[in-house]
Amino acid sequence: MLSKTNQIFFVLTTVFFVSTRTEAGEITFVEWHSNPYISEINVTYFDTVGAKAVCTAFFKGKPVGASSQRLLSGIAKVSIEVPETLKGNKEVKLACRTE
16 A cells, blocks of 8 residues: 555646646747857657658748757657847747658
8 A cells, every 4th residue: 555645646646647738739848058159949849740840930920040850759859040149039939840
C-alpha cells in the first residue's frame, strides 16, 4: 500500500498528465537565445504528421528568418536566426508547418 505522501504525489502527477493537452500542428514553446550576441529564436513545434517542421519568423507581416528541423517523435526544435535589431521584440510572429 502507498503512503499518504506517495498517494498525493500519484494523484497530482496523474491530474497533470491527463489535463495537459496539446493540439497537433502547434508551437508549444518559444524562447529567445540567452546569449546577448546571438539573435536567435528557439521554437518547439509539435505535429503528428510529416517528417520535417519548417518555421518562419515575421516582422510587420514580412519574413525575417526561417529554418527547418526533422520531427522526432512528433517534436521539432527549430532555431531561427533573425536580424539583431529584432532580438526580444514582441512584434515578431512565428508560423510553422510540416512537410
